[in-house]
Amino acid sequence: MDNIVLEAVSINKYFYDPVKFRVLSDISFKIEHGEFVSVAGKSGCGKSTLLYILSTMDTDYEGELYLHGEALHQKTANDLARIRNEKIGFVFQFHYLIEEFNVLKNVMLPGLKLAKHSRPELESRALNHLKRLDVADQALKMPHQLSGGQKQRVAIARAMINDPLVIMGDEPTGNLDKKNSDLVFAIFRELCQDKKQSLLIVTHDTDFALRTNRTIQMEDGKILS
Amino acid sequence: MPASLSLKIALSLLRARLGQTVVAAAGVTFGIAMFIALVSFMTGLNKLLDGLILNRIPHIRLYQEIKPSPVQPVDLSKKYRRHQNFIRSIKPRDRGREIRNSQLIMRAIQADPQVVDVAPKLVTQVFYTTGTIELGGVMDGIVPAAEENLFRLSDYVITGNLNDLTTVANSIIIGKGIADKMLVEPGDIIQVSTGMGQQALLKVVGIVQFGIAEIDNIQSYTALSTAQKIQGKPPAYITDIQVKLKDITQAPAIGLEYAKLFRLEAMDLQKANTQFETGSNIRSIISYAVGVTLLIVAGFGIYNILNMLIYEKMDAIAILKATGFSGRDVRFIFISLSLIIGIAGGILGLGLGYVLSVIINHIPFQIESLPTIQTYPVNFNPLYYFIGISFALITTYIAGFFPARKASKVDPVVIIRGK
Ligand SMILES: Nc1ncnc2c1ncn2[C@@H]1O[C@H](COP(=O)(O)OP(=O)(O)OP(=O)(O)O)[C@@H](O)[C@H]1O
């Protein structure tokens, strides 16, 4: 079990508005340490919904969820925020950076919140990540001065700053052109191989899905394979 | 979360909305400044007006009053004990208004540690005469030094010198109203006659003005010894003992105690002046109300701006929450944001309030009846600055509290989905 990073046990979720509707039915799966897993399926099948639950942002579900053996489904909102900060990295489709901070500060922010490392230490870690993602030269720019691909790489750097157990992404390449999405994929690949980083990425892109270790196929809120 | 981090986040959010932040802070600044200026000015004015009356009144005045004997002979009869008795065979006997044993009583009071000073007074009803004019009035025989200690009488002596009463024999200081009516000035001689028919020629050495016409038209002062001489009374003859206390609020209690102890009547300041208290209270209430209203309006301004800021910064809030900031952290950020506006605006407001007070304090304000006042009175009391800043902080905290709570409840999933 030590090797299991994330485990979902029969997760069910309903939406009640406008009518009661079962979005997720009996979702169960495990992700092992260092695995690069993709979640694929038709639009509207519940991929994002599942990912929000796995990332602890959505707590309105039935079932059990374990992160490295730690039960998440019973935690309070404050505990979950702490766990999210320390153990989960998240990359969005739209490269959500905070407009008021420069790139470096954006990357450092979750680390500053965690306060495990000192500020200079965090700064050098952030710069290392940015360098690895080939955007170190953008460190002092503001987010609006970056291209879409650059922003997404900055967001990945931010997801990595606290050395999370797992990085999750909701269509992180969905908004990028072929060249940039290949680049982002390559980065994930590299993270997985070099740093044994576990990854769980939702994607539309069958090409992308095929290149990962494993693909979880979803349809109508159920896992096919 | 380190507090410095949330402060930094708050500051950078504010910087993005600098214009509105400045307007919000200006609202607080204006509110506090007006509050301070208004309250300082109002209480300054209150003090002045109260002083006009209160400074002239001793904390406790002891005197002898003519009153009927409370026990009539018929009351002593056992037979009529349970009856309603209305036979009053002992009439009030005029023992004069003299305070007996005055020297002893004064010495005893002076020795009381609660007392700052005592002053004797001999009040006499008189007529002032020059030529054919005759005016009724009251002449107080006083010990100038003691009177000065109790009432700062020299402040009101507009021409001449209070001490001349002791140095110049048979001298008198008369009220401005009397001087104006009788066309006398220092150096002139006026004739004073008492109700008992004694007469004396006194030299005017000064003119006194309290700013209250009824008093300035009748009041005059002479040395105690002169007053006693005119009436042919011994040096111990006085009618009033005036007492100044360390703690003015003790006046009624101590007055009562003295009255019992010395078998005299006691009039304390509070009893004499209830109506002035209410007047100044109302003025204070009005100025507090206006100041507080201004601050509340400023609070609404902050509330609006924070609300707007939250709608604008939904994305940032969602990111913060998605990356592990808790609702509490977010709330703390927005409350700090509000308090930054409050503190910055508040401190500027204290400065501006002080400047306004100083300006008011320099506006000339000279009226005939207030010889000691040159400019508008302002009460520079640190308490008002303290109240101002506290209220500003409380208002901004409350103004920030509800938007901050809203921000803390933002559901990142909803925002992220919404994109
Ligand atoms: N807040 C909501 N209330 C009601 N229904 C919702 C809500 N959010 C999503 N849904 C529905 O739940 C289903 C799953 O949505 P979800 O966003 O998870 O799909 P998805 O697989 O991520 O699709 P896509 O690939 O297009 O992003 C959809 O049918 C959607 O209409």
Ligand SMILES: [Mg+2]
């Ligand atoms: Mg989706």
